Amino acid sequence: MVIRWSKQAIESLRNIFRFYQPQTGADTARRIVGEIRNETRYLLIFPEMGSREIINGQPSDYRYIVKHHCKIFYLIYADHVLIAFIWDTRRNPQYLESLLNQ
Numbered sequence: 001m002v003i004r005w006s007k008q009a010i011e012s013l014r015n016i017f018r019f020y021q022p023q024t025g026a027d028t029a030r031r032i033v034g035e036i037r038n039e040t041r042y043l044l045i046f047p048e049m050g051s052r053e054i055i056n057g058q059p060s061d062y063r064y065i066v067k068h069h070c071k072i073f074y075l076i077y078a079d080h081v082l083i084a085f086i087w088d089t090r091r092n093p094q095y096l097e098s099l100l101n102q
Helices: 007-024 026-039 093-100
Strands: 002-005 051-055 058-067 070-076 080-088
Touching: 007 026, 007 080, 026 058, 026 070, 051 093, 080 093
Parallel strands: 002 080
Antiparallel strands: 051 058, 058 070, 070 080
16 A cells, blocks of 8 residues: 555645745745645555545545544555645635535
8 A cells, every 4th residue: 555645635735835935934934834744554454544535425435533623535556555635734624615515
């Protein structure tokens, strides 16, 4: 089992860094991004640890774990875990629904 990152997930990390850097400085922004990345390592041991996201009242294939203000959404495949995207929980939840329904 390996962890793979989608382009959208990588871009999410960049956006998180850009958000925190002006407020906290580059070192703290890097630490926050690093902690989010490190949190995904637990998925190698126990991929089912995350909660299933509910879409339209039904459990979806997306699971998530939480670190800081972020939900790390992922999908489990036979040979890998795909980190799909990272969602800052302070954002508009209606936009999240559109991402999950893609």
